Amino acid sequence: MKAEVKGLHVDLSRAEWIKSTRGAHAAPNPIEVAFVGEAIAVRDAKNPAGPALIFTAAEWDAFVGGAKDGEFDL
Incomplete structure (x- = not known):
């Protein structure tokens, strides 16, 4: 899949996806991340084969920083 998103040319056809290791075995909704x-x-x-969110x-830095600071804790 090739697309232009937010001014970035993104080609996911050769992306190397990394599965989340945080609770990956217990999580009902595991995610994968690719740096493209x-x-x-x-x-x-x-x-x-479904859609991907592009950041x-x-x-991404703002999201990771917020996660580390506990902004998304319940």
Whole structure:
């Protein structure tokens, strides 16, 4: 899949997907992440042919920082 998203040219056909290791065996909804050029893609590991969310590096950094700071804790 090739696309232009947020000004980034993204080609997921050669992406190397990394499965989340945090609770991967117990999690009912595991995800996979791929770093594709300047973009970061996230998809449902149970549906690899399905859609992927595309993030810029700045968006990804903000998300990871928020997760580390506990912004998403219940």
